Amino acid sequence: MTISGTHPDVVVIGAGALGAATAWFATRAGLTVEVVERGSIVSGTTSACEGNLLVSDKEAGPELDLALLSHDLWRGELGELGGLWEFEEKGGLVVAATSGGMAGLTELTERQRAAGIEVREVAADEIHHYEPHLTPELAGAAFYPQDCQVQPMLMAAHLLRLARQQGARVRTGTTVTGFLRDGDRVTGVRTDCGDISAGHVVNAAGTWAGEMAALAGVDVPVLPRRGFILVTEPLPPTVFHKVYAGEYVASTQSSDEGLQTSTVIEGTRSGTVLIGSSRERVGFDRTVSLSALREIASKALALYPSLAPVSLMRTYLGFRPYCPDHLPVIGTDPRAPGLAHVAGHEGAGIGLSVGSAKLLVEAMTGATPTIDITPFRPERFSLQEVS
Amino acid sequence: MARFDLAVVGAGPAGLSAAVTAAENGLTVALVDAGTQPGGQFWRHPDEHHPRPDEGRGQHLWSRFTDLRTRLRALESGAATAGRVELVVGHQVWFVETLAEGFMLHLSATHGETRLPQVRAASLVLCPGGYDRQLPVPGWELPGVMAAGGVQALLKAHRSVAGRRAVVAGTGPFLLPVAAGLAQAGADVVAICEAGSLSGWARSPLGAAGVPSKALEAVEYAALLARHRIPYRMRTVITAIRGESEVGSVGLGRLDRNGRLRTDVSLPDLDVDLVAFGWGFTPSLELVTAVGASTRVDVDESLIADVDDWQRTDVPGAYVAGEATGVGGALLAVAEGELAALAASRDAGRPVSEARARSLQRQIARGRRFAATMHRAHPVPAGWQDWLEPDTTVCRCEETTLGEICAATKELGATDARTVKLLARPGMGWCQGRVCGFAAAKLAIPVGEALTASDLAPLAKRTFAAPVSLETLATTPTESDSATSHDNDA
Numbered sequence: 006m007t008i009s010g011t012h013p014d015v016v017v018i019g020a021g022a023l024g025a026a027t028a029w030f031a032t033r034a035g036l037t038v039e040v041v042e043r044g045s046i047v048s049g050t051t052s053a054c055e056g057n058l059l060v061s062d063k064e065a066g067p068e069l070d071l072a073l074l075s076h077d078l079w080r081g082e083l084g085e086l087g088g089l090w091e092f093e094e095k096g097g098l099v100v101a102a103t104s105g106g107m108a109g110l111t112e113l114t115e116r117q118r119a120a121g122i123e124v125r126e127v128a129a130d131e132i133h134h135y136e137p138h139l140t141p142e143l144a145g146a147a148f149y150p151q152d153c154q155v156q157p158m159l160m161a162a163h164l165l166r167l168a169r170q171q172g173a174r175v176r177t178g179t180t181v182t183g184f185l186r187d188g189d190r191v192t193g194v195r196t197d198c199g200d201i202s203a204g205h206v207v208n209a210a211g212t213w214a215g216e217m218a219a220l221a222g223v224d225v226p227v228l229p230r231r232g233f234i235l236v237t238e239p240l241p242p243t244v245f246h247k248v249y250a251g252e253y254v255a256s257t258q259s260s261d262e263g264l265q266t267s268t269v270i271e272g273t274r275s276g277t278v279l280i281g282s283s284r285e286r287v288g289f290d291r292t293v294s295l296s297a298l299r300e301i302a303s304k305a306l307a308l309y310p311s312l313a314p315v316s317l318m319r320t321y322l323g324f325r326p327y328c329p330d331h332l333p334v335i336g337t338d339p340r341a342p343g344l345a346h347v348a349g350h351e352g353a354g355i356g357l358s359v360g361s362a363k364l365l366v367e368a369m370t371g372a373t374p375t376i377d378i379t380p381f382r383p384e385r386f387s388l389q390e391v392s
Numbered sequence: 393m394a395r396f397d398l399a400v401v402g403a404g405p406a407g408l409s410a411a412v413t414a415a416e417n418g419l420t421v422a423l424v425d426a427g428t429q430p431g432g433q434f435w436r437h438p439d440e441h442h443p444r445p446d447e448g449r450g451q452h453l454w455s456r457f458t459d460l461r462t463r464l465r466a467l468e469s470g471a472a473t474a475g476r477v478e479l480v481v482g483h484q485v486w487f488v489e490t491l492a493e494g495f496m497l498h499l500s501a502t503h504g505e506t507r508l509p510q511v512r513a514a515s516l517v518l519c520p521g522g523y524d525r526q527l528p529v530p531g532w533e534l535p536g537v538m539a540a541g542g543v544q545a546l547l548k549a550h551r552s553v554a555g556r557r558a559v560v561a562g563t564g565p566f567l568l569p570v571a572a573g574l575a576q577a578g579a580d581v582v583a584i585c586e587a588g589s590l591s592g593w594a595r596s597p598l599g600a601a602g603v604p605s606k607a608l609e610a611v612e613y614a615a616l617l618a619r620h621r622i623p624y625r626m627r628t629v630i631t632a633i634r635g636e637s638e639v640g641s642v643g644l645g646r647l648d649r650n651g652r653l654r655t656d657v658s659l660p661d662l663d664v665d666l667v668a669f670g671w672g673f674t675p676s677l678e679l680v681t682a683v684g685a686s687t688r689v690d691v692d693e694s695l696i697a698d699v700d701d702w703q704r705t706d707v708p709g710a711y712v713a714g715e716a717t718g719v720g721g722a723l724l725a726v727a728e729g730e731l732a733a734l735a736a737s738r739d740a741g742r743p744v745s746e747a748r749a750r751s752l753q754r755q756i757a758r759g760r761r762f763a764a765t766m767h768r769a770h771p772v773p774a775g776w777q778d779w780l781e782p783d784t785t786v787c788r789c790e791e792t793t794l795g796e797i798c799a800a801t802k803e804l805g806a807t808d809a810r811t812v813k814l815l816a817r818p819g820m821g822w823c824q825g826r827v828c829g830f831a832a833a834k835l836a837i838p839v840g841e842a843l844t845a846s847d848l849a850p851l852a853k854r855t856f857a858a859p860v861s862l863e864t865l866a867t868t869p870t871e872s873d874s875a876t877s878h879d880n881d882a
Binding site for chain 1: 487489498790800803804805806807808810811814815817820821822824854855856859860861862863865866867868870
């Protein structure tokens with residue numbers, strides 16, 4: 006059964022941040038777009054994260070290039086829309102507890118500065134100018150003015166709305182059950198509501214993108230990495246920047262299976278303070294781990310002792326889409342022409358969404374890529390297996 | 393850490409009955425309640441440390457309570473039974489862990505120091521009760537607008553009257569005792585506005601006839617209303633609440649037989665300083681969902697625990713009794729609590745009276761039929777959105793308006809309650825959707841559609857069943873700690 010009257014240029018699978026950004030850039034490029042989503046819009050990892058737009062946690066390399074491209078887009082092409090999704094250039098403060106930690110942080114900032122990141126070192130006795138409630142027991146910090154924050158659900162929902170205004174169609178409650186094929190070529194999707202043929206099919210299924218790729222017969226190893234976030238009661242302004250411990254950078258790059266926690270704290274416009282973070286590879290297990298929550302709380306209090314009596318209203322968990330080499334998957338798939346992927350951004354998907362979507366649309370339309378896209382090519386994992 | 397055969401959460405009609413029954417059957421029991429003394433919301437009464445002869449004034453089924461309290465005290469003081477019941481009042485459960493065997497409750501004191509931070513129990517009877525269901529009305533954020541149950545609690549515990557000129561509005565039989573209580577305490581109750589009509593009862597006389605005590609109660613209230621000259625106005629709703637800094641008056645509307653607002657009838661305003669609202673009750677489901685038990689939607693569109701005819705959930709060792717299995721009143725709750733305790737005892741291998749259990753099961757089936765009749769006779773009227781304005785506040789914690797919720801659905805494409813919450817924030821604030829959850833869920837779906845469990849479950853799930861401080865969380869022992877120390881020992 007074919008859904009009648011539709012033959013879009015692009016079918017996007019997934020109505021999260023990546024799917025929404027892809028739909029927006031694709032309609033801007035003059036393509037006709039349909040988005041299919043098995044649940045509701047923004048119902049996956051987009052609704053279980055913090056909305057970080059970070060450059061501070063990136064080492065020089067392709068992910069930083071993508072972050073800087075995205076940063077330019079957030080402030081440039083999308084700059085006028087920032088108010089819709091609470092875009093805030095709040096800046097990030099990375100703190101080191103020990104002199105050894107500070108030495109490591111200084112080395113990192115030197116490499117980052119060379120790669121084009123704005124960063125200033127903050128002496129121990131200046132930290133309270135940035136964050137008056139931080140513990141005085143710190144060796145030093147680094148301030149990253151380019152770190153920003155958005156409300157991720159509003160961001161994705163508004164990009165979808167704007168794409169719809171340009172003629173895109175969003176079908177929620179529609180599950181992709183297979184792909185239309187012409188030999189190796191992917192020519193559309195089969196869904197539980199009917200078939201949709203299309204010029205391109207974009208796999209933006211987030212943490213479930215690996216399963217979606219497998220359905221198309223190609224290997225894209227996206228795996229879930231669980232994280233918890235604690236939410237406080239609304240407070241008077243207490244945490245002014247995105248504040249995190251230097252060890253956070255190391256933990257984002259680690260591939261450990263066991264529980265890892267590193268402190269990330271930030272205030273939101275509604276007055277709540279979000280406290281993370283944890284990383285565990287436990288599949289899609291939704292059991293709440295009290296030990297993970299406890300560790301997050303205890304490390305947060307080490308940085309902000311005055312938060313001790315503050316009440317937590319809720320906690321939420323999500324599954325970061327994680328690739329073994331910690332790089333996202335962006336690009337058309339030569340193993341299945343007509344299929345493209347934009348997924349696997351781990352904990353950075355909100356920030357990197359716009360750069361990734363722009364690069365993908367460039368790849369689909371044959372435009373010159375703004376930055377080198379080859380480090381993100383989807384077939385890289387199978388090539389490694391061959392070599 | 394304290395270990396028990398059974399933990400009972402909630403010391404209202406269901407929980408008190410469950411705890412006393414289980415302990416009399418030989419189980420060691422922890423009875424946990426956030427209040428300062430047993431009784432729950434239904435039997436909330438003045439501080440027992442200052443005994444007064446009229447403590448049962450304004451109460452219903454009071455002898456049931458005093459009987460349970462006497463049995464509880466006998467258990468506490470009996471030579472053979474001393475220590476069998478640990479009464480943990482003034483404590484709330486903020487987290488429940490499901491262990492390989494049994495459950496671990498994490499508690500915090502509602503005031504002052506936490507006496508018992510953890511309770512470990514082989515099985516669990518959850519009797520969390522419920523709270524008044526509320527619907528938004530223009531102006532309902534003004535001081536002087538209260539939940540009917542809140543008004544009742546002030547009367548019962550402190551003998552204090554929340555206002556001088558009151559209107560009691562909403563739907564259901566619970567409006568009657570609240571109005572009667574206010575009148576007896578000296579307030580001028582200018583009207584009871586009942587959105588339904590008594591004809592709802594006539595359509596299903598079987599259910600009501602099955603529980604004769606309810607018919608007697610109705611006669612009692614009719615006499616009280618007559619004595620205090622309280623007008624009982626059917627198919628009448630409050631459509632607006634007006635006042636500068638507090639409630640001054642309310643606007644009224646008349647509903648047609650389909651529950652829609654009639655535009656051809658205009659009614660004069662009522663001058664009042666207190667509005668008590670009750671649209672039925674919403675069961676507290678956070679602990680039920682926290683243990684992973686299945687839920688379903690009841691006749692009144694409440695999310696409730698799905699239990700079998702022994703009050704068992706589909707989680708081994710977890711039982712639910714009282715309003716959380718369907719709103720049905722105190723008598724039903726007492727029976728369910730007793731049955732849950734018998735089931736827990738029986739499942740733990742202890743002999744119980746099968747005849748007593750069968751009798752309770754019959755009583756519960758009768759009570760459920762009555763409750764279904766009541767819910768059908770007192771639905772939330774279909775037209776409850778007719779009198780809302782775009783700037784009407786829906787979520788008072790986050791100050792989310794109806795207009796913002798409509799923008800989330802119509803412009804941003806939210807198709808369910810969870811997405812509306814994510815985009816417009818109703819239910820994100822201090823009460824975590826306990827007040828606005830029902831309305832927000834209804835507003836997320838097309839008018840006239842019934843709520844499903846998948847609409848309600850995301851709003852009922854609250855991983856922290858009560859707010860917990862960062863310090864308490866940071867220092868709380870967890871089951872994995874004891875598992876680790878066990879490994880070290882081995």
